[in-house]
Every structure is written in structure tokens, then in C-alpha cells.
Amino acid sequence: MAEYSVFSLLRNAFSASPDWKPAWRKPDPKPEYDVVIVGGGGHGLSTAYYLAKEHGITNVAVVERGWLGQGNIGRNTTMIRSNYLLPKNQHFYEHSMKLWENLSHELNYNVMFSQRGCLNLANSPGQLDDFARRGNAMRHVGIDAELMTPLEIKSLVPALDLNFGGRFPVYGGLMQRRAGTARHDAVAWGYARGADRRGVDMLENCEVTGFLRDGDRIIGVQTTRGEIRAKKVAVAVAGHTGQLMKMAGVDRLPIESHVLQAFVSEGLKPFMDTVVTFGAGHLYVTQSDKGGMVFGGDIDGYNTYAQRGNLPIVEDVMSELAAMFPGLSRVRLLRSWGGIMDMSMDGSPIITAGPLPGMYLNTGWCYGGFKATPASGWCFAWTIARDEPHPYNAAYTLDRFHRGLVIDEKGQGSTPRLH
16 A cells, blocks of 8 residues: 555554654665765755666665755755757756656655646747747647737736836746646655665765775765765765865866745735746746745856855845736745755756766756756666666766857856856
8 A cells, every 4th residue: 555645644643653654764874885876855866766766776875964855955946847948958858847747646755746837928029039939949849838918818817917018018928837836845755755665775964075986986985974885976966066076086067056045925815826937037936835925036146155145136036026916015025045056057957977987977957956856867867877878868968068069048158147
């Protein structure tokens, strides 16, 4: 019987709950594993799960310096979409979307995936033309896309100010109805439990302090809980990639670390049931199941490892939200938080073998890390297990930057803060 079923819930509700087990074990480290994954966030946990499920590699350890899910997997705005323009990103993120659609059933854990849609507003005729181009490109490869008129948008989101004749008029928008949101903590817990049930060790409070080497080859990690040897070492630590890679002697990578803030307001009665983005700036907002407005915008434009940002971005994001929904101008902010983004030079991720023998790297997610969690782990597990990329991540190499094969989705050039 499934552990988290309505029958087990009823049975334990009327007893002393003798059957509930911890979601995952707390083992001591083994001296050696087939694979050590550094990073207990969404990408590291999903990689461990798919290594065990898809490739039968279960002698795996996930090494996390704190508790599972303490990083970006729990510090985002929970939004999921696959509305990309370039084919190399389209196929990857659409694969992720398809994994999301069955994830709760596969993990037997409710990740609260809600396909409420994602609406990108166009605030100029040129932007509407650009969205039409993107929508046509999406439909060409089988991804759902719908170009909406202002009246259709007003019917869908009545509280939105179309601002005709004003500063930010809404000329239309691009809707992906299969997009939506999920519960970020549940995603981490579901993958952790699923990997644990297949024999993967979750090593919490186990900080990596260095790498074990045999010549140029990485053969394990040094941690605060002792040395752990491994045939393969995979790194998935998001914004801390640069710090960790310096321990391995890799001083330069095509990424920068920035903080991305997110916010939630006090709870309100339901008035919108989709994700909406602001075309004239950078804002994305949805209403949570508790009624709070969950939203975010630009990264703070400086390099940092801090998990909180500064007031200029707060002011910028709030002003954009008030421009879209004037009725929210008097709503109180409940809390804010920040995640450390690993911003790549072209705005697209890196999932590859290297840069040293025995090492595998997963980084450069910019704003797209949470929505990519299933496909990132699926492709990273494939790359680790087979020592070759899957077609979905074949273009996400580390050497594409000096080869001139960049995947510049936004057309912003090699400026990480713009991606």
C-alpha cells in the first residue's frame, strides 16, 4: 500500500500513528560510494532519485552542509513554465513540464502542482509581435501557446489594470495554460524520500571542505564528517558553485553569483488564479493557496553570497506590482527572502561532465532553476551514469562559451545580471 494514501492517513488518524516512518534515514557516511552528489537541493535530490530509478545506481550519497532543502529549492516563487523560444531550451523545459505533470503520482507525494497557467503581458506593439513569434515557435514543436487579446485578458484577470492611454497599456499577452506552480518544500521532500527508499544515503550537516585527488582526477570529497571516496563526484550547489570549485583548483567559471529576492503579502480573498508577468519591466506574481501574493523581479545587480537583498529592488518590484494591480497598493508585505542565483553568461544552464576527470557539473540556472528541477536531475543522472549527455542537455556544455555556441534566450549578450 502507498505510504501516503487516504487509507494510511485514516488508519493513523485513529491510532497512535505507529506506522509513520521518518521520510528519510539519517545514516553515517560510508567510506566509498559509486556517486557522491554535493548539494542537497532540488537538483541534487532529483539527480539522486533518477540515478536510482532510471539507471539502477543506488550506492549514492547526497552530501549537504546543512539540512536538505535549505537553499534555493525553498527560496523561490514556485513558478513552472516551458514557454521558451530557442529549440535547445524548448525541448529541455518541455521535458521538465511533462515530468512535473506526473510527479506527485510518481513520488507518491503531493507536490501540489497546479497548472493554473502563465500569462506574459505585452506592454508595447513590438513586445506583442515578439510574443507572437515565441508562441509560434512553441507551437511548432508541440508546446501549448495562446496569444490573448486585452479583452480576453481582462476576462481572465479582472483586477488587472489594462491602462489604456496610460504609461503601461496592455496590448495583449502570451498564455501557456499548462504552466503553473508547485510547493517547493514538498518537491525537495518528495525527491529525498523517493531516493532514500531506493537506497540513497542523505548525509545532512556534512559540509564539503575539499576534494580528494589522484593526479588530475577527482576521487572523492573531504567533509566535516570525514573523507568520502567516490568513483564519480557530481556538483549541484547553485550560487555556491564558484566557491566549491575553487577547492578543486578551478578558479574561473562562466557564472556569477547574485541574490534574487522574493516576496509574499498578507492573505487576501482569491481574485486571480494564474501567474502573470509584467511586460514593461520584470515582475512575476501569483496568488498562493493561502491567499498571499507571491512575487519577485530582478536580481540585485551586484555579486554576493548573501540570502537577502537591498531596498532599491524592493521598491522597483513593488512599484511594478502596483502598476499592474493598483488595488494592491495598500496591501501589507508579510515577508521576503533571497536565493543565491548562479547566473551564466548566456542565461542558459550547464549540465556536463567535467571540468576535471571524475567530476560532473550542474550550474548556471539563472531564474530557471525551480521549474527545471525534474529535467535537470533526469538529464544530470543520465550524464553521470552514461558519461555522455542526453540530447536534451547536449548543448548545455561548459565549453560552449569559448566555442561561440552560446544559447542566448533573451538576446542580452554575455552580461549575467541581465539574464
